[in-house]
Amino acid sequence: MTIWLILLYICLAGTMGGIVNALINRSGFELPKFVKVDGVTVYKPGLLGNMLVSSAAAGVSWGLYGPLANYAIGTLVVPQAAPSVTIGQLMGAVLVGTAGAKWFTSEIDRETWRATAVKAASQPADATKSKALSLATPMEALNMVK
DSSP states (O other), X not given: OOHHHHHHHHHHHHHHHHHHHHHHSTTOSOOOEEEEETTEEEEEOHHHHHHHXXXXXXXXXXXXXXXXXXXXXXXXXXXXXXXXOOHHHHHHHHHHHHHHHHHHHHHHHHHHHHHHHHHHHTSOOOHHHHHHHHHSOHHHHHHHHO
């Protein structure tokens, strides 16, 4: 097995982590989009963004800490054993992918909550709406205050 095929497997396992993040995130399997609120544009990466970030996170993590981290690419140095990938490394890639996608989603949600807070602060107090906002996803909350 080549090092590039192993890296592909690791990145694909990381992509599964992005799908897991989309499943545990209440926004689910949405497509990427831009939402504009009072001149502020918030990017929502959706499932595809989660998959891309989680794939990259898994690949970078494996490249930094995997068994071939010290392998010299492009030289005549060959490891004693043929490169391979273990089940543990694949599962680690899923975990790192999930964590990477969650970090990315949290950063986007923070921007969405910021835009929501700015918009909500400019509106009159509404006890019913504030209770609904406390239970809403970031995007639902932003739509409530629009």
